[in-house]
Amino acid sequence: MFSLRPVFLACSLAAIVHSPAWAADTVADEGKADVAAEPASPHHISTNFGFYSDYIFRGISYARGRGAIQAFVDYSHDSGLFLGIGGTNVHRDALYGNTLEVDLYGGFSFPITDDLTITPGFLQFYYPDNEKIANQSPNVTEVNVAMNYKDFAIKYSYSLTDWFGVNTKSYGNTAIGHHTTGTGDSKGTNYIELNYNPALPFYGLSLLLHVGHQSVKNYAVADYTDIQVGVSKDFSIANSDGWNAGLSYIATDANDDWYVTSTGYKTGDSKFFAYIKRTF
Template structure:
């Protein structure tokens, strides 16, 4: 009997891990929720420098394919005639061609329900394809517009033509400076085809700390956008804000 029990124990030692490994699902799901003092997209406030609530869901397959949705409140002063919400839908494929180097290719669709540019009827909705790579602390990504750049074309942009083929280069670096504490640097360059005055560079320096219950973040964000090309946004009360200048963004987020 002792020999039989020993044999069973030995078999369990080897079979249980093998069974657990075999039963592991290739599918993974996650969600995220953020409350922030401002929503900056490529350096420019999308919320009239007001607080925002954001959240989304992601699906990933062990093969490298992924799909996701991310949503944020936006300002009705900047995205007119709609629901004051941005909904992003994306999918792509990540793979590791060499050790420590991760490549990423995909497509991203920005959707603004009901919103249109003034009385032109043109939609802000926007589609980009992207290719990126990350190596240890560093990352790079290029996004290319396959549609007009957030609805900018002859009808909405004063006759300069369409803006398909616009692009954005995103360079970043993130370093762990203490336990669960990260320091990040970002610089980006936006090019808008046929609308050169809209080209600009943006930057961000950020610090985040994971406290377990949530991650707290602090970032300094700004651009060198031409004030004439990106005029101040004015609300109904006559209050004017420069949504392109340097500002501080405080956030609290949770991934689950």
């Protein structure tokens, strides 16, 4: 569960510089060796570190509006392969007493046309505290596939495991407000999202428009739709490049009786969200 941030990879191509024949002759005449330029490495590693006003995952707050610090390390290859690992704090009340989340993810991105890219991948949520609900683990494994066309992206995620420990033992046939939960496991829970992220023609800003729908297998009381509208900007501080900041408004129709902590904090309430991060 990491701040929803789809992974977009740019593949670098090495350029081979050819010297004209007369230049080669001149070098030879001077008795100097003609040294070929080394090709750029196909391997790329980047890191990013940021401060966030909350940990928002698919519209739901997991830091209770008290701020989050997140860091990620990403590896990519010119072939389209990518892998990453990251972490964020989680508020103890939001997820069964866990305080840390580690995300492992990867996939393969390949172009269909100049404007169309398909990216299958996986995402693993892991909680080192190992705090459980009714002895059911909150760890989740998802597979996903994304399609990017120009400034549009659509992504579908599918859970191979129970959704954060939701099953008959933990939540089955339980009264939630005016609703009764279902029974069975929650494998097959899915999330579909559509994002539009164009550059705006002023101040170097980018627009983000997002809509997503979470469907929890066998537990319809936990289904909801979320929307997000925001802007972001890349910038430099002194001679330091790689900075990015954003501000957005997030709203959901999540059931307040389900998406609520033990102390009464409604994690699906509408909220403003801001962040600043740097990529190295």
